[in-house]
Amino acid sequence: MLLFSERLHVGVNKPVKKTKRATIEDVARKAGLSKTAVSFVFNGRSGVSAESQKRIMQAAEELGWRPDARARALSLSQTHVLGLVVKRDPSLLSTDPFFAGFVSGVQMGLAEHNYSLMLQVVSDTEAERLAYQQLVREAKVDGVFLTDLETEDFRPRLLTTLRIPIVVVGPPSHETENVAAVEMNDAAGVKRAVQHLAALGHKVIGHVSGNDKYVHTRSRRDAWIETLEELGLPQGPYISADFTGEGGARATHELLDLPNAPTAIVYGNDLMAIAGMFAAGDRGLSVPNDLSVIGFDDIPLAPYVTPRLTTVRQNAIEWGRCAALTLIALVENRPFPEFEMPPVEFIVRSSTGPAPHLPPAVTAPNHDR
């Protein structure tokens, strides 16, 4: 039976009767043994005869009993829950291919050790600070993940003060010193991208980065700069945008308005890159004939836009799994496991091509060699 309205349905409010849950006591009684025995069996400890063990398992089965996580948490001073706080504009979150993959990976890691994930989405720094404080002070979690590190991030200090295990996920930076960190080399991806463009003959290679406050934004930009230097190419122009389509389109226009407009642009993510191609099209430019474009993330849509997007792919899932296993090891005070991380992939599709013969604007000054 449902109450129907144009906008929303709500079914009957049939209160769920709270039937008494079976307890360890019940299981022990049914098995004719003590609580201790039951506890030992369910925690895989020796000291219970095979016979008793069987009786206990059967009793538990019949009662549908499993140790109560709340009671365990209190008794062990350990929740077996890890926290992930994500600060992001809700509308942007849906955009973020990293997030979903990372969370999936985290789950895989957690599942291997029977941990659970508590997720919190917040929209500003104040809420974020509060979220961490609550998580820790109310002992809701045993450890937390730190993602999207910012320059001068307050979280490593805060959480160290709060005395809770953390693992930082992201590119290396001075913020991650003295802290467990699963660091991925997304710089390598950008490097491959720039090298690819240089090999195609591009001389002016621009960059549209994400929001400047993020460590990973800097890390990618630095990689772009360094690679250009290594190749003996002049540093191209760049604009720091905000990871949104609108920002990417605007930045692209600004770059193309420049006197030394780039013939190729490396973007901080796929969304900006695709919006950038759109912007280029708006100006009558053809990708990749007039402009080459490279994204970052390899979203599922990347092979289905026109032209198909050349991009960098990171294995967010593996990254998440490693982060989870590392944090669990830290929480349990065990040595870190060894990981074999797949390398960053560079995927060439159709949005990159040879540099145009005639630069779209004034010839850029060509330094040495």
Next chain:
Amino acid sequence: MLLFSERLHVGVNKPVKKTKRATIEDVARKAGLSKTAVSFVFNGRSGVSAESQKRIMQAAEELGWRPDARARALSLSQTHVLGLVVKRDPSLLSTDPFFAGFVSGVQMGLAEHNYSLMLQVVSDTEAERLAYQQLVREAKVDGVFLTDLETEDFRPRLLTTLRIPIVVVGPPSHETENVAAVEMNDAAGVKRAVQHLAALGHKVIGHVSGNDKYVHTRSRRDAWIETLEELGLPQGPYISADFTGEGGARATHELLDLPNAPTAIVYGNDLMAIAGMFAAGDRGLSVPNDLSVIGFDDIPLAPYVTPRLTTVRQNAIEWGRCAALTLIALVENRPFPEFEMPPVEFIVRSSTGPAPHLPPAVTAPNHDR
């Protein structure tokens, strides 16, 4: 200090010293009052003098104390945690704009009542069943959300048996009978889409749906069929795909290979729609001149593909918030709150246009009027 490798960094394993947490006892002693007084103050109950209240708050502040969630959970037989289990191929998850918005909305609702969210991502039905069982049998959550309902879904029954409050999120169906449900009318969006196409003169309107097992897939397809009927148009061809880009492209080719190929296609999501446009382009068809395309979701990229995608937008955030508030009410055995849900939006961009004069294939048989 960091150990560096090409693939992965792991920082120092500096074990966090477990310093003794302050307890309610400590706070009471420091304030010169009893535990009861402290408990009352922190649970907003009357019966403590303003003077005592102040002393308690100050003592707690100085000790950095907050009630331990684990102890509260045990004492109250209530975790203040709600569970969300998502069964999805990890690679597909990152695609799903609904998921992120929904989770954000859920958080908003939870935050209003100091609840937390436990998230679990699983990849198959067996893992899913196990996840729910654990969540409930180990009392890790007070209630759970059910999303992506399938036809003949085992979950409503399972969870009812397990005696835990649930709220189903999705379009109405017989699976949601006798169960609290926040139901959204995504059929209305499809209806608007079909009407829009009919108004543009399209006679053969096709449909590419998502995986058939989902209730929302059926709901959208039924809306497409019914609207066509209402408009006196013949039922167009449809293919049920799988929400992926590849599936969408393949389905589009199949549809366009048909003798009565559609001049317009309504897709079950944006990803398939965009891949469909790509497929059309591959065959030398121009969108919207030869084929009109409508998506579903309004992903951030929708305005930045060529042509800009006409689509349906649901307010996943509000949906999530409502679901959360409903579930909390259910858990606390309170009457359901009233909601004012924003209506589904239909967003016209450039991927839809007048029906072509000459159908791309054989003329479709034109029934009555």
Next chain:
DNA sequence: TTGAAAGCGCTAACAG
């Protein structure tokens, strides 16, 4: 190999 009993930190009767 088994069991009794003392916590874990909080809430909530109940008595003062």
Next chain:
DNA sequence: CTGTTAGCGCTTTCAA
């Protein structure tokens, strides 16, 4: 208004 006390369901020490 304030304090005492008995749980909540489990783990774990210690003695049998």
